[in-house]
Each structure stands twice: as structure tokens, then as C-alpha cells.
Amino acid sequence: MNTSSQTLHPATPQTQAISAGSVLTQVSGVLVVIVLLILVCAWLARRLGFAPQKVSSQELKMTASVQVGQRERVVIVDTADARLVLGVTAQQITHLHTLPPSGPDENPPQSIAPHDFRQLLQNLVKRPGKPQ
Structure with missing residues (x-):
């Protein structure tokens, strides 16, 4: 080596x-x-x-809202062809009623508000020609 x-x-x-x-x-x-x-x-x-x-604000508009519970609300949403009454909770949104679309000159009075939720709901669900 x-x-x-x-x-x-x-x-x-x-x-x-x-x-x-x-x-x-x-x-x-x-x-x-x-x-x-x-x-x-x-x-x-x-x-x-x-x-x-994106949804345009003219196509979908929330016109009224009422607090029912701590996290529950009833809202009215205006669309092009209908007004929807919706129940909104933290977990879901429920369709309660469909109203006819409001006319362009219809503006609900902002100063007059029902004192009772039951009264508000009855006014929303009231249909023409249906007795109460």
C-alpha cells in the first residue's frame, strides 16, 4: 500500500x-x-x-323591520315584483307572506308607527276584501 x-x-x-x-x-x-x-x-x-x-340597492330594498325577540326580527323586503314579509333569526330566514308590489308613489308614513307588534302584523297580512 x-x-x-x-x-x-x-x-x-x-x-x-x-x-x-x-x-x-x-x-x-x-x-x-x-x-x-x-x-x-x-x-x-x-x-x-x-x-x-353585487345586488343593486334598487332591486332589493328593506323597507320595514320590527324586533320580535332578542335576535328575531320581522322585515319587509321590496323586490321588483313583490313585497316579502320575512322572519329573520340567527339561524334562518322564513318566508311569512307575500304582498303586492308597492306603487312608485306609495310611501308609507314614517311618523305613524303601530304600538303593538300584533297590530303591525295584522296590518301587513290584511288582504283587501277579506273581513277581519
Whole structure:
């Protein structure tokens, strides 16, 4: 066996001085690219119709609301072809009654309010020609 006169020295790790500025630049560059990618995806989703459409306030309008319990309400919602009386709780929305659409010149008096919920509900459910 040939023995060499050179002795093997364990490899000494050569450390490079990595500056904090270069790491910060790399991380911020990657973050900027990710944010731009998210914005481009959102723009594409909106352009292609995947994003939900906004409802115009003229198409759907809440005209009255009455508190029934701590978290329960009865609301009247005007749509283009009907007025809906809805019961709203924290868990669900229940359709109570459908009223005919209000005319464009019909404005319910804001200053006169029934004192009793039962009276308000009877006025809402009252149909023309139906005796009470």
C-alpha cells in the first residue's frame, strides 16, 4: 500500500457572509410576487364571472323591520315584483307572506308607527276584501 505523505484534513466549512439585506430583499421580492399573483387571480375571476355579482340597492330594498325577540326580527323586503314579509333569526330566514308590489308613489308614513307588534302584523297580512 502506498501511503501518501499528505495527511487528510477534515473539510472545513467555508461560510459565506450572507448579509441580512440580501435575505430581506429575496423574501420581500417573493412576497411581492405572491401578492401580485393573488391580485391577478382575483381580477381574472371577476372578468370570467366566477366572482359573485353585487345586488343593486334598487332591486332589493328593506323597507320595514320590527324586533320580535332578542335576535328575531320581522322585515319587509321590496323586490321588483313583490313585497316579502320575512322572519329573520340567527339561524334562518322564513318566508311569512307575500304582498303586492308597492306603487312608485306609495310611501308609507314614517311618523305613524303601530304600538303593538300584533297590530303591525295584522296590518301587513290584511288582504283587501277579506273581513277581519
